[in-house]
Amino acid sequence: MHFNILTIFPEMFPGTLGAGVVGRAHDRGIWTYKVINIRDCAINNYGSVDDEQFGGGAGMVMRPDVLGAALDSIENPGKIIYFSPRGPTLNQKMVREFAGDPDGVYTLLCGRYEGIDQRVIDMYNMTELSIGDYILSGGEIAAQVFVDSCVRVMDNVLGGGADATASESFEIGGLEWPLYTRPSVWRGQSVPEVLLSGHHGNIERWRKQQSDDITLERRPDLIKEK
Numbered sequence: 001m002h003f004n005i006l007t008i009f010p011e012m013f014p015g016t017l018g019a020g021v022v023g024r025a026h027d028r029g030i031w032t033y034k035v036i037n038i039r040d041c042a043i044n045n046y047g048s049v050d051d052e053q054f055g056g057g058a059g060m061v062m063r064p065d066v067l068g069a070a071l072d073s074i075e076n077p078g079k080i081i082y083f084s085p086r087g088p089t090l091n092q093k094m095v096r097e098f099a100g101d102p103d104g105v106y107t108l109l110c111g112r113y114e115g116i117d118q119r120v121i122d123m124y125n126m127t128e129l130s131i132g133d134y135i136l137s138g139g140e141i142a143a144q145v146f147v148d149s150c151v152r153v154m155d156n157v158l159g160g161g162a163d164a165t166a167s168e169s170f171e172i173g174g175l176e177w178p179l180y181t182r183p184s185v186w187r188g189q190s191v192p193e194v195l196l197s198g199h200h201g202n203i204e205r206w207r208k209q210q211s212d213d214i215t216l217e218r219r220p221d222l223i224k225e226k
Contacts, residue, residue, distance in 0.1 A: 001099070001154065003033040003147055004074050004107040006067075008049060010035045012140045022148050025157045030102075033147070038062075041069035050113050059114025067120045071107070078105025080126045081146070082116065083139035087128030090146065092171060099150040108146060110139030174215035174222050177207040 005013060013035050017023060025031055039047040043066060050060040071077060088094075098106070109116070109126070121128065131142045151157060180191040194206045215222050 001031045001102055001150065002078070002105045003031070003143075004036060004077060004105070005033060005110065005143055006036045006038055006070050006107065007110040007138075007140055007143075008038045008112055009110075009138070009140055010037045013144075015140075016144050017147055017151075021157055022151045025151055025154070028156075030154060030157060031147075031151050036070055036073065038066060038070045041066050041073070053114065057114075061114055062111060062116040062120075064117040064120045064123075067109070067116060068123070071109075071120075071124055074107060076105055077107040077124075080107045080109065080124050081129050082109045082111060082121060082126045083131070083142035083146075084111065084115065084128040085130050085133070085135060087130045089130045089132060090149070092149075095149045095153060098146075099153050102154060106146075108139070108143040110143050112138040174211050175219055177210035177214070 007013070013033070014023070014026070017026070017033070022031075026033070038049055042049050043063065049066045050062050053059065053061050071080070098104070120126070129142075129146070131145050136142060180195060184191045184196065192206070194202050197203070
């Protein structure tokens with residue numbers, strides 16, 4: 001899988017993507033990326049990539065001629081994603097769909113300022129995508145979230161194969177149950193006895209009940225989606 005990343009801050013990459021299982025997957029060639037500095041296509045020697053809004057209003061807008069030139073410099077852009085609060089919120093089902101093609105190509109446009117000219121979105125048939133109901137300074141963090149979430153579910157990235165992600169939150173239709181490890185008693189707190197029983201049936205029932213209770217309390221919307 002390959003990612004083209006358009007940004008005015010190329011120094012922000014690989015960032016978190018260079019560490020952990022995702023970083024190791026990159027070193028093994030499971031995924032690749034290329035960072036394109038949007039300022040290389042700036043309209044003047046000052047590196048300007050934005051201008052005032054037509055119609056007035058606070059905040060600058062990234063220019064279509066600059067972004068168009070940056071996009072046209074990519075030989076194979078694949079599917080173009082623009083991170084925007086107007087898009088649907090990324091969820092695990094969508095991640096699985098994006099990661100479904102190990103040879104897929106995605107171009108990730110990291111906006112800045114107030115946003116980008118609408119004509120660029122329309123001309124390149126971009127997919128707008130949000131990572132949550134909040135505003136970031138730019139799309140770079142969102143791009144890292146997107147890449148990380150897609151790469152980690154690809155084959156041969158996490159140890160344990162498909163089982164490594166099968167019991168995680170959202171994969172199980174709700175939130176994950178509480179997790180425990182050694183020591184069995186820590187600062188006067190004991191691990192639930194059922195987890196030490198060795199009775200797999202009881203353990204599975206306990207985990208499901210815990211998952212259902214936590215999901216109902218914290219994310220009842222997930223239950224409605226089932």
